Amino acid sequence: MDRGTERDATPRRGAGSEATGRAGTGWSRPEGGGGSADAGRVPLAVVVVDREGLVSHWSAGARRLFGVAKEEAIGQPAIDLLPVSGALPEPEDDFAEDARGGYAAYDGIGPGLDSSLDRGLGYPAAGRARLTVPALDGGHDRADVLWWAYPLVGPGTERLLVLAADATALRPQDPAAPAAVERIAPGFALHTDFPGAEELARRLPEILPSMSVGEGARIVAQVLELGYPVIEFSQNDRIPVTPDRGVARRVERRARRERAARAAAEGLPLPQDQPDEGEDLEHAAVRERLEFLNEVSGKIGTSLDLSRTIVEVSRAVVPRFADVAGTYLREQVVAGEGFPDGVPDTTTLWHRVALEHTDEPGRWDDVVPVGEVMPFPAHTPFFQCMTTGEPVLVPRISEQMGHAIALQFEKRDIRPLITGRSMLVVPLKARHVVLGFMILLRHPERALFNDMDRVTGAELAARAGLVLDNARMYTHQESVAETLQDSMLPHIPPRRAGCDLATRYLPGTLLGRIGGDWFDSVKLPGARTALVVGDVMGHGLNSAAMMGQLRTAVQTMAALDLPPAQLLRNLDDLAQRLGDTYLATCLYAVYDPIASELLLANAGHIPPVLVRAADGRSELLDLPTGAPIGVGGVPFEAVRVRVAPGDRLVMCTDGLVEMRGEDIGVGLAALCESAAHPAASMDDACDTIVRALAATFSRAGRGDRKDDVALLMARLGGIEPGDVAEWRLAPDPAEVARARAAVREQLHDWGLRSLADPAALMVSELVTNAVRHSRRRPVALRLVRGDTLLCEVEDDDHELPNLLSAGPGDEAGRGLRVVSVLAREWGASRTAEGKSVWFELTLPRC
Structure with missing residues (x-):
């Protein structure tokens, strides 16, 4: 390198290109005692400091240069580890060690650049430091370290990027040799001046801590904008300093083994080779x-x-x-x-x-x-x-x-x-x-x-x-579990005779994703509706399977029109026969929209909430608690509650109101309060309850809900007396004509003339069968006008009719076939006094 000729301020591109182009896969020390631009690529130590002044990234190069392991550096104050920290000594104190044998930093650029981390950096800064580092022989070496500090701006937690390189190799190894380099100092170069910018931009993200593409690109862009690091030689030549993550070839190591083998074969002492830097680089790469x-x-x-x-x-x-x-x-x-x-x-x-x-x-x-x-x-x-x-x-x-x-x-x-x-x-x-x-x-x-x-x-x-x-x-x-759960939960229609329904099922968290909570609604004779909410104890597939069995049993017994208390008694007996582990709570209610009353029985379940339409007041219904299904030996009682049109009944499982560590009374009070809030629809009312309960426990610091939830809400609209017509018919075939005439007349009064003929025909068939099989009690005929036209015929015979296939010569067996063809829906069920056969017709559009 030409040391004596002064050159203009424009950097010489050739010097930088030659230095980086001959770097190979590692950085080399110059031969003899002189440094030159052939020093090659110098490995960078990379350190990132967060906004708290703590080290958040410490590269392998930083460990080799500063002698501190990554595990010891991460999270430590950067001011204690880096030569960019601390107050700078005077120039005459250059290379003076502190009392701890550590390092002393000094400004190698000149006045005007702040190299103190605790003072803050508004622009890039650079400097030099003389460090005492561990030597390979167990002693200590002196390292001449150049460093560059870049303040980082942006949304991330990074505050400062520090790059450092060891310039010791650029000085003569022999103290007696003449100095080949008058001055070595860190400097900055814009990407338009030197060819090393592209390589720095490509390799620096590999050394930076793993982060998103946008964050890495943001940091590299700031470095290139402020000027990437270069080493200045003799005040007129510059060499770009770029990262090196290459792996040295194994040729040198193989040659060293061959030399050792030849020496051993010839009985000569083993050659004292210098440590193989290629091997160190390969180990570092691995x-x-x-x-x-x-x-x-x-x-x-x-x-x-x-x-x-x-x-x-x-x-x-x-x-x-x-x-x-x-x-x-x-x-x-x-x-x-x-x-x-x-x-x-x-x-x-x-x-x-x-x-x-x-x-x-x-x-x-x-x-x-x-x-x-x-x-x-x-x-x-x-x-x-x-x-x-x-x-x-x-x-x-x-x-x-x-x-x-x-x-x-x-x-x-x-x-x-x-x-x-x-x-x-x-x-x-x-x-x-x-x-x-x-x-x-x-x-x-x-x-x-x-x-x-x-x-x-x-x-x-x-x-x-x-x-x-x-x-x-x-x-x-x-x-699979959610499919099983969904298949077991019923799809309840939003409208039953005299009431509107809305439901919600919320699965639990990961520990209770699948559970045994369920709800159901069953159509009963007399335009009544059965409402059910149950909760099988435990979680998982076993609880879900048990829930499916109990729900099926409830539907079957509800179709028999069993009283609520008797139904729970039969369900309890069934659970005991199925096994000792079958435990569940259940709340069963029957709503009669004509009589405007609820009949409820409870088996260990939380009580329902009734919201009165007259004043908006909500209350927990006082029901006999009973014991859970499966306990056995405990009686169940039914309670009759009068209701008014517009009242709302809210039934749910304990997962909605109960949280670990909190009294259940808090949840029940929140349930009553939220149920009383007015809502535009039934679905909105359910959502209001769920949100209110979640907010209540969130404010109490109880965390997320872990149990599953079943919620059923019914708005009890009732059926007006003017929409119900009833007749008592003697068990006499002559009453069939009277029944047809009564039905026609009533439908004409209701403005349903289009339904008169099919309704009269089906009523004729059902009354004929009832009169034929009735014993002593009169036959009951009832018409109910609601969302559909419901017709029911009751008698005191407990044997349910069957749908038969009548041949051309048969005189009987066609009545129910006519009903099944003409009716929208039909069915038969047993009652306490006998049986009920019913059909429905769709009302004509206005």
Whole structure:
């Protein structure tokens, strides 16, 4: 290097190019005693400081340079670890050690640049420090450290980026040798001045802590804008300082082994070679890859949500390992379904579930959109990966291969996106089954994927595949459980005779996702409606299965029109026969809209809330508690409650009002208060209750609800007396004509003339059967006008009629066939006195 000639302020591009171009894979020390521009690439130590002044990232280079392990540095005050911290001594105190044998920092640039971290940085600063570092022989060496500090701005937690390099190699190793370099100082260069900017922008994100593409790009952009680091020689030459993460070749180590073997064969002393820096770099590279895999393992699988896991896996490799990462999964995996055994073939469909890249936004979105489903032919490397289950390495995608791959995308030309890039395809498999694969690409300017990258990618894919399989299995099991739960819960119509209904079922948290809570509504004779809410103790599939059995039993016994107390008694007996573990609470209510009353019985359940329409007052109904279903030996009592049109009945399970550590009275009070709030609809009223109870326990600091919830609300509208017509008919065939005439006349009075003929015909058939089978009691005929026209015929015979297939010569057996054809709906059920046969007709539109 020309030391004596002064040059103008314009940096010489040739010097920088030569220095970086001859760097090789490591940085070299100059031969003899002179330093030169051939010093090569100098490794950077990278440190990130957060807004609290604590170290948030400490690279492997920082550990080697400053002698502090990453585990010891993270979270410590940066002012205690870095030479950019502390007050600067006077120039005459240069290289003076402090009392602890540590370092003394001084400003090597000149006045005007603040190198003190605790004073704050409004612009980039640089400096030098003389450090005492551990030597290979166990002693200590002196290191001449140059550092650059960049203040970071933006939404992240990063406050300061510090880059440091060891300039010791640029000085003569022999103190007696003449100085080859008069002055060495850190400096800044804009990207328009020196060629090292592109390499810094490409390699710096690899050393920075794993972060999103946007955050890494933001930090690198700030560094390039403020000026990237250079080393100034003799006040007129500059060398760019760029990161080096390469791995030295093993030639030197192999040669050293050969020399040692020859010396041993000839009986000579073993050669005292200098430590192999290439070996150290290789070990460092392996360690960094292991650290990378460890970091990735900690970032993926944070939840069992399949979609979130897919995003975590994709973001874990970009930009640190690859510049583009596309994730493909089998279509059945995404849908949570099973798929056939065996190796995938050309008919297997693959779903593109994620795409992460460092290119400009939107460049990939239109060409390879997320969500596309496609097969892959046998000649592609993707097919080879998914059939063999092994990684496929393509050092660089040729134009021919790029054209072959692009054929799969029909009218979209992806060749500009992939041609010339290095590609690694890794399988995502678990339990020897290929679930999908990842396509990893690197920019042409970046180092090609190599065999070590293949091993790293395979290990990464193995860990990601296991996490994805766990998420897939959980998603599948959750889907099965929810399907089972939904299949067991009834689909209740929003309207019954004289009442409106609304329901809510809320599954619990992960521990109680599937439970035994249920609700139901059963149509009863006499335009009545049975309302049921129950809660099987425990959670899981066993509780859900038990709930299905009890719900079916309640429906069957309700169809027999058993009184509420008797129904609970029979249900208790059934539970005891099924097993000792069958325990449940149940609340059973029968609403009679004609009589305007409720008949309720309770088996260990929380009481219902009745909201009075007259004044909006809500109250907990005082019912005999009873014992849970399955206990046995405890009587059940029924309570009759008078209601008025517009009153609302709210029935729920304890999961809505009960929280661990809180008195249930708090929840019941909140239930009463929220149930009384006016709402535009029944659905809105249910939502109001759910939100109010959740807010109550949230304010109490009880956390999220863990139990499932069943909620049933009924608005008791009643049926006006003028919409009901009843007759008592003697068990005499002559009464059939009277019944037909009475029905016709009533329907004419109600303005339902279009229904007179079919209704009279069906009433004639039902009354004829009732008169024929009745014993002593009169036959009861009732018409009820509501949302439909309901007709009921009751007699004292307990034998239910059957629908028969009458032949051409048969004189009987056609009555119920006529009813089943003409009626909207019909049925028969036993009553306390006998049986009831009914049918419904749809009212004509006005």
